[in-house]
Amino acid sequence: MARPDSRHAILDAAEAIVGQSGAARMTLDAVAKRSGVSKGGLIYHFPTKEALLQAMIDRMMERADLMREEIRKKFPDERSNHLAVEMRVFQQGAEQKRPQSVALLAAIAANPDLTSGAREEMSRHFNAHIVSGGDFHRSAILFLAALGMHFLDLLNLSFLTKEQKQEIQEELLRLATGNEGI
Amino acid sequence: MARPDSRHAILDAAEAIVGQSGAARMTLDAVAKRSGVSKGGLIYHFPTKEALLQAMIDRMMERADLMREEIRKKFPDERSNHLAVEMRVFQQGAEQKRPQSVALLAAIAANPDLTSGAREEMSRHFNAHIVSGGDFHRSAILFLAALGMHFLDLLNLSFLTKEQKQEIQEELLRLATGNEGI
DNA sequence: TTTAATGTACCGACCGGACGGTACAGTAAT
DNA sequence: ATTACTGTACCGTCCGGTCGGTACATTAAA
Numbered sequence: 001m002a003r004p005d006s007r008h009a010i011l012d013a014a015e016a017i018v019g020q021s022g023a024a025r026m027t028l029d030a031v032a033k034r035s036g037v038s039k040g041g042l043i044y045h046f047p048t049k050e051a052l053l054q055a056m057i058d059r060m061m062e063r064a065d066l067m068r069e070e071i072r073k074k075f076p077d078e079r080s081n082h083l084a085v086e087m088r089v090f091q092q093g094a095e096q097k098r099p100q101s102v103a104l105l106a107a108i109a110a111n112p113d114l115t116s117g118a119r120e121e122m123s124r125h126f127n128a129h130i131v132s133g134g135d136f137h138r139s140a141i142l143f144l145a146a147l148g149m150h151f152l153d154l155l156n157l158s159f160l161t162k163e164q165k166q167e168i169q170e171e172l173l174r175l176a177t178g179n180e181g182i
Numbered sequence: 183m184a185r186p187d188s189r190h191a192i193l194d195a196a197e198a199i200v201g202q203s204g205a206a207r208m209t210l211d212a213v214a215k216r217s218g219v220s221k222g223g224l225i226y227h228f229p230t231k232e233a234l235l236q237a238m239i240d241r242m243m244e245r246a247d248l249m250r251e252e253i254r255k256k257f258p259d260e261r262s263n264h265l266a267v268e269m270r271v272f273q274q275g276a277e278q279k280r281p282q283s284v285a286l287l288a289a290i291a292a293n294p295d296l297t298s299g300a301r302e303e304m305s306r307h308f309n310a311h312i313v314s315g316g317d318f319h320r321s322a323i324l325f326l327a328a329l330g331m332h333f334l335d336l337l338n339l340s341f342l343t344k345e346q347k348q349e350i351q352e353e354l355l356r357l358a359t360g361n362e363g364i
Numbered sequence: 365t366t367t368a369a370t371g372t373a374c375c376g377a378c379c380g381g382a383c384g385g386t387a388c389a390g391t392a393a394t
Numbered sequence: 395a396t397t398a399c400t401g402t403a404c405c406g407t408c409c410g411g412t413c414g415g416t417a418c419a420t421t422a423a424a
Binding site: 027 | 382385387388
């Protein structure tokens with residue numbers, strides 16, 4: 001892995017294809033072509049399509065972890081407010097044109113089993129941190145609302161205007177940092 | 183369409199396959215076999231796979247409309263509380279082992295364009311009714327939370343226990359029928 | 365009243381193309 | 395010598411869709 005640029009280029013290309021054209025169009029040939037790597041090169045890095053999908057999901061989760069760390073650095077007074085951190089993760093993720101979590105889409109389409117890692121990760125975050133501190137119902141509802149918005153984007157089903165989205169996100173963050181009743 | 187039993191059998195089979203084995207396994211042959219119809223018979227009713235997917239989505243939306251009507255009959259005092267009706271739709275939908283909205287999954291995997299009808303339908307319900315009456319933020323958050331839970335089930339990503347799900351659903355309904363702050 | 369024609373619903377063998385994956389010889393940097 | 399590829403040719407399977415037929419019910423002319 002002396003020149004691991006190709007690995008990232010391949011993963012970027014795969015994400016881009018899924019985001020733009022749908023999971024069904026994410027063929028090995030298409031990914032190779034788009035990433036500027038030969039098919040042989042692709043197979044060198046990811047011996048099967050499943051390996052590629054798994055790597056996409058792994059990278060997605062790594063990125064989310066990085067995001068959490070950055071946010072904790074940037075907002076030190078919210079360090080231990082896991083719900084607020086998560087709200088900011090969703091908020092920041094929504095600013096990108098295409099959610100990086102398209103990997104989930106591709107995996108679900110190809111082989112739903114691949115998502116078990118992601119499920120466990122979410123479960124960990126949700127149960128161990130977010131809900132532990134405060135009112136379960138309140139935390140759960142706020143988290144699920146942010147998740148719902150994210151899924152709407154991911155599935156390209158969003159019926160919200162940019163302004164509506166932003167407003168709701170700000171409200172969710174406000175509620176996550178505050179203590180008002182829903 | 184004098185004896186449309188086959189049509190329904192085919193749609194049922196397609197849903198079952200997507201729900202149990204994933205969208206990628208929903209091949210025409212598999213659907214035909216499962217529905218007890220020959221491939222030729224399937225193609226007679228649905229000339230292309232896209233037509234089948236479209237029919238699945240159409241039926242999904244029709245069913246949701248029926249559900250709304252039933253709920254309005256069953257809970258006449260909530261007739262005009264669109265948010266509460268929608269909460270009950272989500273609640274009732276979650277009671278089935280597999281959400282009927284697996285059609286969405288199949289469509290997204292095959293051809294994301296097919297979901298535009300569903301998006302418009304959601305938009306209509308959301309903007310015209312749910313949000314019209316009360317506090318936008320509150321309604322939106324409650325709706326999105328219910329949607330988030332639904333998507334978790336749909337994508338087989340749910341990390342919530344049965345009890346947690348039920349509790350949250352009841353809380354959402356309570357909030358939708360009441361006036362408390364979140 | 366027999367007969368011919370028409371339409372509906374369905375069967376299942378088959379075809380062509382796409383796709384995941386293999387194989388392998390060569391190359392260029394480290 | 396190892397690593398990280400390129401390039402190309404190829405293979406077998408799977409899948410969407412085609413096509414020629416069948417069975418049967420209804421209608422309509424002779």
